[in-house]
Amino acid sequence: AQSVTQPDIHITVSEGASLELRCNYSYGATPYLFWYVQSPGQGLQLLLKYFSGDTLVQGIKGFEAEFKRSQSSFNLRKPSVHWSDAAEYFCAVGDLTGGGNKLTFGTGTQLKVEL
């Protein structure tokens, strides 16, 4: 069965500093990987996704993520964090068999941004 591990429950960074959120996955085939962001009281919004091709993917709000098959990782990065980036971030792996796209999510990383 597929699974996702986000080892950092909470991360605090200063505004303007760089950010890296870690994500490790377990999946038997080529993974479909996603990062979602959730602001307080809101649903989840897609930041970026990886299906195939270039292992460095760009997303919205200046985020990027790099797929590393050898490390089973899909870490999210941003070179300069803004106070509005404070939110919870979820990594997910997709099972696209059976004609659908069932996602398994990690437990999330809560990002706090210090001004």
Place this chain on the structure above:
Amino acid sequence: DAEITQSPRHKITETGRQVTLACHQTWNHNNMFWYRQDLGHGLRLIHYSYGVQDTNKGEVSDGYSVSRSNTEDLPLTLESAASSQTSVYFCASSDDSTGELFFGEGSRLTVL
């Protein structure tokens, strides 16, 4: 604009009562999902559907049921609510081509 809406947004009920959470999407997506979100567990899949009359169990399906009679709706029913089902519930939908899930804003359920 297309959207996905959940109702009610907040509900308080008592143990043993039947509860139904509604989910309606106007994306015309084939795939629909129900997740629950709990502290320390992230989002866990309850049930999902890949089309009309299709329903499947997720990893935490005990105590929940769904039905899919049309493309737009996937109601989630708790047959006999338990305190362990106090949670925030999210509905999501997707098409077959991109894999991206579109989420509703969530329904907060409290079972007393």
